[in-house]
Amino acid sequence: MSEPAGSPEPGAARPDSTRTGPGRLLIAVYGLFALAATARAAVQIATKFDHAPVAYLLSAFAGVVYVLATITLAVGSPAARRIAVVSCSVELIGVIAIGTWSVADPATFPDATVWSGYGSGYGFVPLVLPVFGLLWLRRWARRTDSQRTIVTSAGRRGTE
Amino acid sequence: MSCVNGAVPTTIIVAGLALAGYALLMTALNRRMGLVLLAALGVLEILLLVLVGMVVAKLAGGERPASVATLIGYLIAMPFVPLVAGFWGAMERSRWGPAVIAVAGLVAAVLMVRLHEIWPVIGV
Numbered sequence: 001m002s003e004p005a006g007s008p009e010p011g012a013a014r015p016d017s018t019r020t021g022p023g024r025l026l027i028a029v030y031g032l033f034a035l036a037a038t039a040r041a042a043v044q045i046a047t048k049f050d051h052a053p054v055a056y057l058l059s060a061f062a063g064v065v066y067v068l069a070t071i072t073l074a075v076g077s078p079a080a081r082r083i084a085v086v087s088c089s090v091e092l093i094g095v096i097a098i099g100t101w102s103v104a105d106p107a108t109f110p111d112a113t114v115w116s117g118y119g120s121g122y123g124f125v126p127l128v129l130p131v132f133g134l135l136w137l138r139r140w141a142r143r144t145d146s147q148r149t150i151v152t153s154a155g156r157r158g159t160e
Numbered sequence: 161m162s163c164v165n166g167a168v169p170t171t172i173i174v175a176g177l178a179l180a181g182y183a184l185l186m187t188a189l190n191r192r193m194g195l196v197l198l199a200a201l202g203v204l205e206i207l208l209l210v211l212v213g214m215v216v217a218k219l220a221g222g223e224r225p226a227s228v229a230t231l232i233g234y235l236i237a238m239p240f241v242p243l244v245a246g247f248w249g250a251m252e253r254s255r256w257g258p259a260v261i262a263v264a265g266l267v268a269a270v271l272m273v274r275l276h277e278i279w280p281v282i283g284v
């Protein structure tokens with residue numbers, strides 16, 4: 001059997017960085033997509049680039065964005081979190097834009113990308129992933145803001 | 161053209177889905193990583209290595225899929241799935257450790273379907 005996860009107090013189980021708690025799962029899935037998208041794009045570009053150049057270049061771009069999101073979520077510093085927010089936003093815009101493009105003009109995509117059909121080839125995970133990523137990052141932005149407020153108000157009290 | 165015995169990929173699909181189900185149950189019950197999950201990951205690892213061996217033997221026999229590069233990529237990446245998930249999940253001391261293991265189980269099952277698409281001689 002697995003062990004029970006310690007004390008039930010919410011404070012004790014609170015994750016202490018973007019890579020713990022739900023972030024652990026998020027980074028695992030991001031890492032998987034980073035590997036899958038970049039490796040797939042590398043093989044496609046190396047072996048049959050002329051077959052579907054737009055699709056393969058978009059796959060490569062998606063791969064780079066996933067790698068960036070995985071690394072910045074795992075690092076979790078304030079600067080890394082800002083880059084992670086940009087990566088997740090680009091991903092969300094990308095999956096919606098490329099999804100729509102691929103449905104409207106299938107001729108440009110003779111071979112699928114991670115984002116074509118809104119990520120339908122990957123169980124729509126590419127559509128859901130950036131949403132969870134942004135929600136997770138927003139929680140951290142809020143927490144840091146409230147901590148900063150506490151620190152500055154304590155500092156102000158100290159000078160009075 | 162002879163086929164790779166479909167019993168191993170089928171077993172991996174069933175084992176992967178069962179592992180994912182059990183791990184998700186642990187997440188739902190707010191349990192952290194335990195020995196049962198690590199042992200199950202070990203079984204999955206052995207099954208994947210057996211399959212890699214069988215496919216490599218098939219390649220050594222001179223048969224080739226349409227995209228050799230893709231197949232080799234899968235053969236290299238596959239054994240890392242339970243290993244990386246095990247380390248990454250064991251570092252987590254909350255319910256989210258088993259959630260990572262659930263992903264590994266699902267990925268193993270999906271990989272079998274993808275392998276069959278890459279090279280139909282690998283039965284499911």
